[in-house]
Structure formats: structure tokens, C-alpha cells
Amino acid sequence: MSVQERKQRERAERERLIVATARELAEQQGWDAVTTRQLAERIEYSQPVLYSHFRGKREIIGAVALQGATEMAAAVRAATAAVDGPRERVAALARAYLDFAARNPAVYDAIFQLDGGLAYAQEDTPEPLKDAFAALLECLGEVAGDGVDPGLFTEVFWASLHGVATLTRSGRLPPEYTERRVELLVDRLAVV
Amino acid sequence: MSVQERKQRERAERERLIVATARELAEQQGWDAVTTRQLAERIEYSQPVLYSHFRGKREIIGAVALQGATEMAAAVRAATAAVDGPRERVAALARAYLDFAARNPAVYDAIFQLDGGLAYAQEDTPEPLKDAFAALLECLGEVAGDGVDPGLFTEVFWASLHGVATLTRSGRLPPEYTERRVELLVDRLAVV
């Protein structure tokens, strides 16, 4: 039995290596550079090995997305935990969200732009994605205002942040005024 | 001279055909299906002909984006022109924007998601893109509120709509409550 266990361990370790390498390569050179050949060479295995772990490139993106969602949830919670006052907490959340998107563009894309074959906003949505939304909801639900569903409010606030994040990074919004945009969003959307 | 003119006319006509066919194919089967081979076959010419009009696939996407931006500007202006009251005008704008995105997903992607090799938010930004932003600004500038730059406000409102549009279409937001999201956005962001 111990032999099988060792093999399983090694296999799991290799899977982590694939995901980590894909993420690293994507952050360095963009997702277009994450080809199965390039990825295989970096992990020092042949291409078909990738397909014994994942159905295809899509699933690899999905794996990076799940890992990233977990980190993003943690980042949001860490940024909001020690802040007093709902208004300032929401502002901290917004900054943390945009900061994560700017610092991890490839991971952000994997979660929110690319097709990783994951289910969103459904029962069978993977736990890390549900939890990332929950992290937003915990903070944003406080400022939804009377008569407004906290979930709906969180969706709208999140969508706004997503719009700012993606339009800024693709060069469609000039990056200089991000902080002022955040302030405007928080001031108008959040009811304190 | 008339021979050259006729040739120029035919050439321009063929260029329109390429753009229209690319757009049609993209709306029918998605941008991934818009391959140079598929596109060439549909216009009944060989692949290299495409490259005598455009540098590559990117420029074709860019051409679709410019055409789409012009249409979107017109759609927004048409939807807001006959509406009384700034609040209702903004609501009409938001609905028109999201409606355009939902009805022309491929064109919307060409404008706001894909890389068409176009410059955004700069001096050399193509006129159709500037005008599309101007169409938003004309309506949204009215409700920016005191002390808030109309351009900045327009960017933020636009980013929010963009977030709702993209997250909804990629299945990350359930589509049922779009109208309620629009109302929330308009109520909170617009100062009437």
C-alpha cells in the first residue's frame, strides 16, 4: 500500500507543479504563451503527461482560477478585517480587489475572463468561487441599504469593480484616476 | 481614370464584404470560428486576399469594432433622445447599452474585450470610439453631481455597465435580475 501512496503523492505533487508553472508562465508572458509544449518543457515532462492530469488546456486554466479565487478571498478578508467603519471597510475592499487584479492579471483573467470550464452562480459552482463571492458579500452586505437584497447589491458592486479592473488593464481606461473612481463608486453605491 | 475608379470602388466593396462577413460569422459561431480560411471561403476569395486589405486577423477585428462603435453610439443616442427627465434618460441609456451588448455579443467583444490593435483613451484614438464615449458623456454628464468631473463619472458608470454586461454574458452573473441591477446602478450613481 505504501508504494501506491507514494505514487499518489508524487502524482499530486506533479499536478501542483503543472498548475504553478502554468500560472507563472501566464503571469510572465500572458496566457497565449501557455502552450502545452512550452508548459510540458518547463515541467520537464512530455506533452501527453498534461493530459493524464487535465482534460486539456481549459481545465488547467480552471485549476489556476480556483487557486486564484482562494487567494483573492483571503486578500479581501485580510484587507477588510482590521478596518473600522463600514464605509472605510468597503473602500479597503475595493482597493484590495483592484490591487489583486493589477498584481495578478493572468490569474484574474483565469477567474473572471477566460473559459476554465467552471460553473458560476449555480449549485455545482466550486467552493473556492462561492467563497470568493462570500468574502465580498460579508463586507458589502453591510452597506446594501434598506430594501435592497445584499446579494444583488454585492453583484452590482462587484460588476463595477470588474469593469474598472478590466477596462483599465486593457488600456481602455487611463490608469491615473483609479483611486478617484474607487472613491466615487464607494461614495455613491454604499449606504452607510 | 474611370477604370481605376471602378477598381477602387470594387476594392472598397470587397473590404466591406470582408468586415460584414467576419462580423456575421463571429455573431453566428463566435470569434474562434472566424478563421482566415473560413472567412476567405465565405467571401469566395483565397486567404491572401484578406492580407491585401488588412495586416491580419487583428485588424479585421478592429474594423468590426469601429463599425460596431458607430452603431452603439447611434443606439445610445436614439434611446435617450426622446426621454424626458435626466433620471429616466440615464436608465434608458443603461438599458440600451446592455441591450446592444446582449444582441451583438461578438461586436461588443470586438469593441471592449478583444485586441483589435486600436488605441483607446488617447489622442490617436479612432473617431468612432471617441464618439461612442461622447454619446455616453452627453447623457451621463448631466447626472455627475456637483464637484464630480463628468468625464470621470462617465467612465465609472460605463465601467459598471461593462462589468454587468460581460459578467452576465459569460454566465458569471445570473441574467434574471439585470433590470433590478440597472435600477440600483441608476438610483445610486446618478445625481438628479
Added chain:
DNA sequence: TTGCTTGTCTAGCGATGCTAGGATCGAGTC
């Protein structure tokens, strides 16, 4: 008629995601 420009097509290059089928290695049995 002859030569030349202009326009188009055939064929092909390197790269992509993915897979079939053979080789190799090591665990378990005698």
C-alpha cells in the same frame, strides 16, 4: 504583338491543441 504591372491563387511554413501506439520500467509472483 510584346512586355509589364497588377491582382490572385496554390502551396507551404512554423506553431497550435490533442492523441494513437509503441517502448520502458517496476511491482508482484514463482
Added chain:
DNA sequence: GACTCGATCCTAGCATCGCTAGACAAGCAA
């Protein structure tokens, strides 16, 4: 310790992608 056999991995290849070189034909000028 030798052998069998299944698990594991790699080589080689398929179809397709964006893009381009070079051959070929059509039509204008001399």
C-alpha cells in the same frame, strides 16, 4: 533471482491555425 504484466511515459503524427513566398494569369501600355 528471473519473469510476467500492467502502469507510465514518450515519440511521432493529425488536423488546424495565422500568415507568406512564389508561380501564374489578366489586362493595360508601347
